[in-house]
Amino acid sequence: MNSKFLGTGVALVTPFKSDLTIDHDALANIVNFNIENGVEYLVVCGTTAESVTITKQEKQDIIETISKTANGRVPLVLGIGGNNTALVIEEIKSTDLSNIDAILSVSPYYSKPTQEGVYQHFKAVSEASPVDIILYNVPGRTSKNMEVATTLRLANDFKNIIAVKEAGNNVSQYLELIKNKPEDFLIISGDDDLALGIVLAGGAGVISVIGQGFPKEFSEMIRLGLKGEVRESYKLHFRLMDVIGYIFEENNPAGIKAVFETLGLCRDSVRLPLVPASNPLKEKIKSFINKF
Template sequence: MNNKFLGTGVALVTPFKSDFSVDHDALTNIVNFNIDNGVEYLVICGTTGESATLTKQEKKEVVATISTANNGRVPMVLGIGGNNTAAVIEEIKSTDLSSMDAILSVCPYYSKPTQEGFYQHFKAISEVCPIDIILYNVPGRTAKNMESATTIRLASDFDNIVGIKEAGNNVSQYLELLKNKPDNFAIISGDDDLALGVVLAGGSGVISVIGQGFPKEFSEMIRLGLNGDNKAAYDLHFRLMDVIGYIFEENNPAGIKGVFEALNLCQDTVRLPLVPASNELKDKIKGFIAKF
């Protein structure tokens, strides 16, 4: 198993000021807050980072800010994916990946490829990518599930495909992956609500959204799970359970930005077509944090 990606990775938000420009000071604070509180690695420019609304220049600046703040303390993973295989390959070739430990590459969205299409897409990416690749299956966003057999085939055929962030919210698919995966292939939960169960069944950890808001408790929960201490781990899971539900109630990352606003770490500004969390949801989040 790749130890770099054992434990809790966090899918970092991109904080914005009220004029919608990137808030680099807030981003630095969020990175330090997470590393100081025990998260094992950082995931940059994913869905939660609103990468779809960032320009190429903004992405470069976000990467630079996070790299500087991290200062080599924990591994970093960069989101590079899409539904135009040639464009993904071009982005991999034209991006400086020297500071990155892996890319996170989402299954092609909107196009709804067949399982063979998924395989050929990631085969083409594997053949040009100079660093490790973590696949990302999130059918709720992409409209098509990459089946466990396709993932296992990719894991077996390409050495630089080292893991998958599985976010199908499907327990039986997780268990199929865990049962059939090659020894050194990481099954990483992309579902915050299922992460502990996946870890206890043999998973490598999580790439989490809520983890960045409660990094100390969430990363400790995953470490306890990895050590097989399920009683103490579930005690933490039950403490966090309500807020995990809240942040996905309306939209991600509007929910987690509501958490950060309540923690005074950044504003809750998101870029259209997203809108901030409703006042009703923000009140629930504030109430949870006050009691927590």
């Protein structure tokens, strides 16, 4: 069992200054805030990091800031995925992965490949990658579900495919994966609202968005869940439940950036086509944090 990815990973945001350049000081503060409050690992340049509007050079700079700040204290997972298999492979081969423990690779989006196409894509990614791979199934964004049979086929066929971040918001799909997975393969929740229930059913933890705003409480909730302490873990779940809904109400990461702005960790700026959270939503978030 790859224990370094048990528990809570957080999909870090990319903080921007008012001119929309990257705010590396704020990024370093967010990394420290999360490590000091107990998250188990960090996910760099995932969807929440607005990776589609980040340049190649910016991505390298982000990796550098996070690696330097984390300084080996927690494992790092790097988002490298896409719907052009050749380009994904090229990026894997041309990226310095010496500080990276695994890559998180999203199922090909927009092109709508068949299940065989998804399998062949990840087979090629697996053969190219010198580090472990966490598959990422997010049908709400890719418009194509990676079916249980495909995930399990990949899990059984490739040693370096060690986990799936499942974010289909589909409990029965999660349970089928947990029931039928190879023993050391990890089922990681990508749905903050379902994460605790999935952990209690045998999941390995979560790659969370809200976790980076409330790292202490969220990572403790998941640890309690992994120990099977149902009542205690649900107490924390119920405390966080409203804000989990709020941050996804308009778009991600505008919601979590509104949390960070209230906490004084970074501005709420996002790059187009995303826009910041609306004032009514910001007020709800502010009032939640003040009471929390």
